[in-house]
Amino acid sequence: MFVVAAQNAVAYQWTRDGTPIVGATDATYLTPEVQAEDAGAQYAVVVDGASGSTHSNAAALHLSADTTGAPPPAFWGDIAGLLVAGKAMTVAFLNRTNGAYPDGQIFWQLRGKSDTGETIDEFHSIADRPTFDSPGIKSSRMFFYIAPTASAATRGSKSYHDFIEYDLARSKTTQKWKFNGDTTRVDAFGLKLAIRLQCADGTDLARGEDYGTFLEDRDVTFRKYAADAPMPYGATATQQAPYRILEPGATANFMAGGANSTYWNTYVDQVWAANGIDPAIVPKPTGYLKFKDGSHPSLIAALTRHVAEQPGTFKSDGTLVNPRFWSTVPDSAFYTAAPANFYARFWHEHSIAGKAYGFSYDDVGEHSSDIGCESPQRLIVAIGW
Secondary structure: OEEOOOOOEEEEEEEEOOEEOOOOOOOEEOOOOOOHHHOOOEEEEEEEEOOEEEEOOOEEOOOOOOOOOOOOHHHHOOHHHOOOOOOOEEEEEEEEOOOOOOHHHEEEEEEEEEOOOOEEEEEEEOOOOOEEEEOOEEEEEEEEEEOOOHHHOOOOOOOEEEEEEEEEEOOOOOOOOEEEEEEOOOOEEOOEEEEEEEEOOOOEEEEEEOHHHHHOOHHHHHHHHHHHOOOOOOHHHHOEOOOEEEOHHHOOOOOOOOOOOOOOHHHHHHHHHHHOOOOOOOOOOEOOOEOOOOOOHHHHHHHHHOOOOOOOOEOOOOOEOOOOHHHHOOHHHOOOOOOOOHHHHHHHHOEHHHOOOOOOOOOOOOOOOOEEEEOEEEEEEEEEO
């Protein structure tokens, strides 16, 4: 997708290699499915306004050979040159803001208890500390900030921040370290993040935003999201813009009294009726799929992905009739009709291998960005703009 921003524009015409593209007359242009021979094609746009026409600079189409959307090897830096961990795992931090910010304005933070009970309290710019020899640490969040100074690196509604989750543990000193972690969009999108995990057993996995998303400017990502998300999801990108794209349940639009507070009601009624779900056993959710408890993960996931309505999918207690249900439903069946969590759909479509934590139970059916292994060696974290 190509996007242009122009004030007081009245008309647009996109071109490819200097030739006008028929029908490409909006501020955004979504190319047809591209092939290898399309690499390097030059796209530009002519914008008409009251004072005349303006021709944009051309943008080249870049294609990645990796069909999962993972970045190329060079993106991850000099992995071979990283120091071997003296404790449990080496963590390396990469500035992938395409020159928008220097290393001294990108910060990382980790707080928690080590496996030996010592307090971990680390806060550094990646200019000062580009790597970290991590001890074992239980279920922690590692935060990232882009800010002009360390004192401005905060987690407010008007700051640029985000986090990954990771657990690095073992029960006994004679056991191997085990890593489990993920990038997450459960709460919001704040910064582009990607992680690459390498382990002694040969595990080499990457998760997070895909390479194309890292290559584009933040404003383009916001515009792509706005163009992709149907009504009434627009508020998710505007309520805390330009700092965050919020998960739908955090926006006033979907909260009690909001314009779309009943967004899920008709579909929920349909699913309960079609499957004979007993509301005395499983009370219907309120608001943006808010259940009284979290004991129905497959039901929540099926509602969120809009694949719950077929009779015979669920029992009266909200559990699956077929325990292997998720192996029978292809990814292409998710989010194909409203209501659905189109916020989650966007992050899946723009994530490495299509894996993302777009909502709390996105791990159901193994669709989340969660990765893990024994004997982790290094975790590389890329922070983008």
